[in-house]
Amino acid sequence: MRNLLLYSWLCAVLLPTFSQWGTIAYFQLNKEYIARVLCENRDRPELHCDGQCYLARRLKAQQEKQDQQTTERVQNIPVLQLYTPPFLRFDFLPELTVLPTKVTFSYQLPAYSAPLADLLQPPRL
Structure with missing residues (x-):
């Protein structure tokens, strides 16, 4: 029973989406007739x-x-x-105040220093 209800709801929701596909399928099936008579x-x-x-024209x-x-x-x-009558005001609730907080986050990578001694040497034979 629950599956039947789920599938019927799904079809009802998706039916407008498939209406354009139905028009395109109709066009593909009857392309010769449409080109000869209705074009x-x-x-x-x-x-x-x-x-x-x-x-x-049909899709539009x-x-x-x-x-x-x-x-x-x-x-x-x-x-x-x-409508809330004036005598039902909720003044007894405490007023909530949100204090602004300053969140700072900084992360710095150390400067990259390549080992120059290994890079600038000529190749050894």
Whole structure:
């Protein structure tokens, strides 16, 4: 039962993500029909559109629809305003003050000094 609930929730959350993939899959499966019948540029084969205009139009319409639904959801969220009557003030709680602390950290590496005597000698034969 718990697994069924988990899978149904997961599908409900991921369904809007797969809607664009569904449109692309539909386009791939029906590419010939779309290029022959639904394409705006079917009369101009030199453009090699092959239905890409139809796909772009469908994806743009789908994105605009999804944006509009999101905007409507955000606008329709009920606002919960809490009112506290004056006699329920919580003055008995101590006031917390945070004192600023200065944290300093410095770490210096010692200066590197190469052993010059070994580096500047000619090779021995």
